[in-house]
Amino acid sequence: MRAVRLTVTAAATAAALTALSACTAKSDAKDGDAIRVTAADAKCDTSAKTTPAGHVTLKIENKGSQATEVEILFPDDRIVSEKENIGPGTKYTLTAEVKAGSYEIACRPGMKGHGVRQKLTVTGGGSAAKRDPRLDKAVADYRQYAQDQADETLPRVETFVKAVKDGDLEAAKKAYGISRLGWERTEPVAESFGDIDPKVDVREDGLEDGQKWTGWHRLEKALWQDKKIGAEEKTLADQLVKDLKDWQGRVGKAEITPTSMANGAKELLDEVATGKVTGEEDRYAHTDLVDFKGNVEGAQKAYELLKPVAAKNDPALAGELDKQFTALDALLDKYRSDKDSYDFVSYDKVTKDQRKELSDAVNALAEPLSKLAAAVVK
Amino acid sequence: MTETQGSTPSRRALIGWGGAGLALGAAAAGGAVAMARTGNDVDPVAAETGGAVEFHGAHQAGIATPVQDRLHFAAFDVKTEDRAEFVQMLKDWTEAARRMTQGKAVGEGAYGGLAEAPPDDTGEALGLKPSRLTLTIGFGPSLFDKFGLRDKRPEALVDLPKFPGDNLDRTRTGGDLCVQACADDPQVAVHAIRNLARIGFGKVAIRWSQLGFGKTSSTTPDAQTPRNLMGFKDGTRNIAGTETDRLKKFVWVGDGDGQDWMTGGSYLVARRIRMNIETWDRTSLQEQEDVFGRDKREGAPVGKAKEHDAPFLKAMKPDAHVRLAHPDSNDGATILRRGYSFTDGTDGLGRLDAGLFFLAYQRDVRKGFIPVQRRLSAQDALNEYIQHVGSAVFAVPPGVRDSGDWWGRTLFSKEA
Numbered sequence: 001m002r003a004v005r006l007t008v009t010a011a012a013t014a015a016a017l018t019a020l021s022a023c024t025a026k027s028d029a030k031d032g033d034a035i036r037v038t039a040a041d042a043k044c045d046t047s048a049k050t051t052p053a054g055h056v057t058l059k060i061e062n063k064g065s066q067a068t069e070v071e072i073l074f075p076d077d078r079i080v081s082e083k084e085n086i087g088p089g090t091k092y093t094l095t096a097e098v099k100a101g102s103y104e105i106a107c108r109p110g111m112k113g114h115g116v117r118q119k120l121t122v123t124g125g126g127s128a129a130k131r132d133p134r135l136d137k138a139v140a141d142y143r144q145y146a147q148d149q150a151d152e153t154l155p156r157v158e159t160f161v162k163a164v165k166d167g168d169l170e171a172a173k174k175a176y177g178i179s180r181l182g183w184e185r186t187e188p189v190a191e192s193f194g195d196i197d198p199k200v201d202v203r204e205d206g207l208e209d210g211q212k213w214t215g216w217h218r219l220e221k222a223l224w225q226d227k228k229i230g231a232e233e234k235t236l237a238d239q240l241v242k243d244l245k246d247w248q249g250r251v252g253k254a255e256i257t258p259t260s261m262a263n264g265a266k267e268l269l270d271e272v273a274t275g276k277v278t279g280e281e282d283r284y285a286h287t288d289l290v291d292f293k294g295n296v297e298g299a300q301k302a303y304e305l306l307k308p309v310a311a312k313n314d315p316a317l318a319g320e321l322d323k324q325f326t327a328l329d330a331l332l333d334k335y336r337s338d339k340d341s342y343d344f345v346s347y348d349k350v351t352k353d354q355r356k357e358l359s360d361a362v363n364a365l366a367e368p369l370s371k372l373a374a375a376v377v378k
Numbered sequence: 379m380t381e382t383q384g385s386t387p388s389r390r391a392l393i394g395w396g397g398a399g400l401a402l403g404a405a406a407a408g409g410a411v412a413m414a415r416t417g418n419d420v421d422p423v424a425a426e427t428g429g430a431v432e433f434h435g436a437h438q439a440g441i442a443t444p445v446q447d448r449l450h451f452a453a454f455d456v457k458t459e460d461r462a463e464f465v466q467m468l469k470d471w472t473e474a475a476r477r478m479t480q481g482k483a484v485g486e487g488a489y490g491g492l493a494e495a496p497p498d499d500t501g502e503a504l505g506l507k508p509s510r511l512t513l514t515i516g517f518g519p520s521l522f523d524k525f526g527l528r529d530k531r532p533e534a535l536v537d538l539p540k541f542p543g544d545n546l547d548r549t550r551t552g553g554d555l556c557v558q559a560c561a562d563d564p565q566v567a568v569h570a571i572r573n574l575a576r577i578g579f580g581k582v583a584i585r586w587s588q589l590g591f592g593k594t595s596s597t598t599p600d601a602q603t604p605r606n607l608m609g610f611k612d613g614t615r616n617i618a619g620t621e622t623d624r625l626k627k628f629v630w631v632g633d634g635d636g637q638d639w640m641t642g643g644s645y646l647v648a649r650r651i652r653m654n655i656e657t658w659d660r661t662s663l664q665e666q667e668d669v670f671g672r673d674k675r676e677g678a679p680v681g682k683a684k685e686h687d688a689p690f691l692k693a694m695k696p697d698a699h700v701r702l703a704h705p706d707s708n709d710g711a712t713i714l715r716r717g718y719s720f721t722d723g724t725d726g727l728g729r730l731d732a733g734l735f736f737l738a739y740q741r742d743v744r745k746g747f748i749p750v751q752r753r754l755s756a757q758d759a760l761n762e763y764i765q766h767v768g769s770a771v772f773a774v775p776p777g778v779r780d781s782g783d784w785w786g787r788t789l790f791s792k793e794a
Contacts, residue, residue: 259494324580352549356583360457364580374495 033057034093035120037105039086040064044107044116051098053124058094058105062086069111072096072120073104074255084111098122135258135376138305142261143252145301146186150248153182157244164219164237167229176223177287178342180216183244184294185301187271188264189254190247199243203280214239217282224284262306262373265299269366272296277359279347289335289344292358296332299369300325306376314375317368324365331361428507428562433479435777436642437630440512441714441739442619444598446560449590449718450567451648451735452575453518453553453770454582461525465790467581471515471557471574472784478566481508484573500576503569511561513570515785516646516772521554530789532637534645534742535773541755543765550650550768553585558646558737560716564591586768588650590718590735597714602685603677607719607732608658608763610670611677612699614685617714628712628746629739631776639788642776644739647713647747650720650768653733658763669759671698697759703750713738713746733764743771 034057036047041064060083062068071082072094080103081096100122108115160179163171183190183201191197198206200215207213214236222233275281276292303310303321311318335345350358431439458464474484485498522531557574561567568589575584594606599618603611617624626632631640658666667673671680671694679689679700694701705712716739721732740746755761775786 262494320580360455360583363583364457367576367579370496374492377492377494 034059035105037061037070037107038063039068039070039107039109039116041066041109042116044070044105044118046105046118046120049119050121050123053098053100053122056096056098056122060086060092060094062088062090062092064088064109066110069106069108069115070094071106071108071115072098073106074101100124131258132309134308135306138258138261138309139256141305142302143254143256145305146189146254146256147248147251149182149186149298150244150251153179154241154244154248156181157241161237161241164223164229165234169223169227169229172219172229173223173285176216176220176285177282177290177344180287180291181294181342183247184271184291185298186251187295187298188260188267189251189256192254192260193247193250196243196247196250200240200247203283215243216240220282220284258306258309258376259373261302262310262376265302265372266366266369268295268299268302269362269369273359273362273366277355277362279350279355282347286347286349287344288347289332289350290342293332293342293344296325296328296365300329303369303372306372310372310375313378314371317371317375320368321365321372324361324368328361328365331358428509430480430508431510431512433476433513433778434780434783436779437644437777438512438514438774439479439777440514440558440560441644441716441774442597442617442625442629443512444510444619445593445596445716446510446512447562447591447593448560448564448567449593449735449737450559450564450571450587451556451590451737452559452571452587453556453585453648454575454578455585456521456524456554456581457583458581459524461790464525464581465786467578468515468786468790469784470577472778474573474577475513475570475785476778476781478503478570478573479508479511479513481506481511484577500569500573502572503566506563506566509561509563509566511559511566511570513574514558514560514646514774516556516558516774517786517789518553518555518770518772520552524554525790527789530637530639532631532640532645532773534631534636534640534744535771536743536748538647538743538769538771539748539752541751541766543755543761544769545765545767546769547650547767550586550588551770553770553772555582556646556648556770556772564589588648588720588735588768589722590720592719594717594719594734595715597716605677606734607653607655607721608666608670609674610666610672611685612670613703613715613717614677615704617712624712625714628741629714631741635741640773640775641788644714644741644774645743645746646772646774647736647738647740647743648768648770648772649736649766651734651736652731652765652767654763654765655730655732661763668695669699669763671695671700695759697757699754699758699760702753702758708750708753711746711749713740713750739774 033051035051037058037060038045039060039062056072058070058072060070065088067085067087069082069084070086070092072080074080080098081094083092083094086092103120103122105118105120106115156175156179160172160175163175198211201217202211202213202215203217204213204221218236219233219240222229272292272295276288276295279286279288281291282288303325307318332344333339335350336343431443433439456464477484483499483501483504488497488499488501488504491497519531519535519537522528522535557571559567559570561570571587593604595613595616596603597616597619599620603614603616606612617628619625629644631643631645633641635641661669663674667680671689672678673680676683677685678687679694680698681690681693682688689700689704691701691704691706701707715737717734717736719732720735721730723731725731738747755766775788778785
């Protein structure tokens with residue numbers, strides 16, 4: 001779980017990094033190539049609907065009566081590049097590195113709402129940097145992994161939801177932890193769709209003003225704290241399936257790059273360090289170690305896929321990562337009797353000393369993992 | 379702190395630190411006026427310029443060098459079983475310490491590197507002066523159970539006995555190794571520990587750490603002693619950095635003292651001493667002065683006029699702190715004190731979680747801290763107002779000689 005705002009930033013960063021990688025092989029656009037964007041209170045005129053891939057320049061003029069915001073958006077509304085707060089009567093030049101594909105330019109008068117949109121088709125692809133084919137394969141394999149995780153999660157969630165709807169408290173509690181595994185393994189991908197995470201994985205303290213509490217943790221509280229399942233819980237259970245199907249349907253479209261995979265692996269360890277080691281994630285169910293394991297497995301998957309390149313660029317780092325993943329796996333195995341099962345010790349039974357030991361092992365892995373992205377792009 | 383700039387050469391020249399002693403004469407003389415005015419024992423030149431203290435020398439800096447205002451002390455547990463990996467970390471630490479004590483950033487700095495990688499340096503000390511940062515490393519008894527070091531453990535590095543009244547918190551006690559970071563700017567001290575901890579991840583993990591905000595001792599002669607949180611000057615007859623003879627006799631491990639690798643080193647005792655601040659504050663002035671054996675205003679021993687007047691111990695109450703701690707009451711046992719006041723907020727009951735983080739250096743713990751503390755823990759009137767809640771002891775190796783040397787070389791290197 002993380003705040004929506006952060007997620008958007010992360011997505012924008014990932015986009016910026018993607019753009020960076022495209023930067024090496026393209027030619028600088030001349031001033032004449034700029035697209036003029038004339039924004040007003042109810043219009044957003046653009047001087048071109050197509051432009052070659054690479055360096056795209058928007059010459060923006062706000063002829064409206066209020067401040068506006070202009071964005072270049074991916075088809076799923078993730079931001080490629082944006083400029084906020086362009087005052088009435090002022091001009092601004094926005095630049096971005098954009099790969100071939102379909103985009104929209106949005107003007108948002110008053111900096112709110114859907115805004116006025118124009119299509120922008122970016123042509124070619126020759127101008128995007130040619131990537132190491134091993135990295136293309138890593139991304140493709142990782143996308144498949146993320147899809148598999150979503151596909152495997154749905155039946156597990158449906159089992160959980162059925163138990164809730166049957167009013168079977170014990171069966172629901174039993175199905176809860178494992179239903180989260182696929183989500184936890186690929187959380188950075190799931191979080192890149194900014195609107196799903198706040199619906200399915202938000203904790204009570206993470207709610208914004210006016211936000212209704214839905215999702216796993218809301219049900220967790222009902223099952224463990226309130227110890228009862230009412231009509232509201234049953235409705236929320238259905239909603240959880242619906243929201244996760246949305247996730248399942250969108251994984252394939254997620255913007256994934258080698259850098260975002262590496263950073264995602266690091267972010268998974270961040271999740272462990274800030275949420276799981278402290279026991280905050282599943283504070284009622286105490287199934288934190290299942291999430292912990294899922295995060296580590298997801299990070300390890302991303303690393304293994306990037307390893308052919310990372311190990312060549314930085315063999316010492318790869319050696320250290322192999323060692324620390326092994327050490328953390330071994331430590332986690334102490335908390336389950338069967339290595340093929342995800343029945344972990346309840347986190348409220350994990351002592352302070354043991355938590356410190358887990359925390360140390362997470363730090364030992366997360367520090368070198370923070371260097372993976374650099375080893376991949378070297 | 380800047381990426382490239384080191385210390386000011388003029389300051390280097392003043393604090394010519396090497397060999398067995400300290401050449402502080404020039405600084406002390408030049409700053410006499412400032413010292414008289416402020417009543418502080420800061421080395422005025424270095425403090426005013428935020429200068430650097432020489433990292434290299436026969437002894438580690440941070441022991442006999444002038445006491446800075448702030449402390450961040452960290453104890454670490456070893457997490458690796460690989461001796462070569464641990465030694466490499468000590469070398470990496472040394473290099474980082476060498477740079478940070480000169481006011482330079484760690485590694486390739488805090489910015490300007492690869493955008494995809496986290497910077498080597500964490501950056502919060504950028505733009506700050508070296509602030510007389512000293513970094514001092516020590517090895518705890520438990521380290522010698524690892525890496526085949528059993529035969530290298532000095533006899534003088536004993537496990538401290540349990541003293542009456544000790545109420546030690548396990549999570550604030552012990553450690554395989556420690557780093558004492560002292561600086562005039564707290565952010566510089568914290569930056570140093572933070573960056574060393576980061577370099578250490580996977581090899582070592584912080585076991586506990588302590589911030590100290592005000593020095594309680596002085597190693598500069600003729601200066602007034604800073605007050606502790608009880609409002610008293612304590613430890614006025616500390617060993618000064620210029621007292622080569624007393625340093626040699628009481629602080630530095632000499633040839634033939636035991637393990638050769640420790641020659642030029644020292645032994646450090648760290649104690650977290652919680653003060654019952656609120657009950658102390660309700661104590662009458664007379665009783666407070668009786669407890670210490672000094673007057674509160676001047677810090678003069680009972681019956682004397684000035685802080686540095688020689689105390690007449692028999693004039694004090696039998697359980698007065700000064701009387702019991704004095705070398706004359708302990709067969710001459712003398713230690714170099716370098717403690718700091720601490721306040722870690724409040725304790726949940728609305729009481730200050732505050733006290734003295736006691737740091738003392740000595741040539742042999744068995745002849746220094748232990749006999750003194752045995753006496754104090756049994757008899758000291760101050761015990762009603764304090765409690766020892768954390769404890770650790772470390773062998774502090776000799777100094778890093780030059781740019782090719784590293785922390786712990788004499789212990790770990792076979793050719794040493």
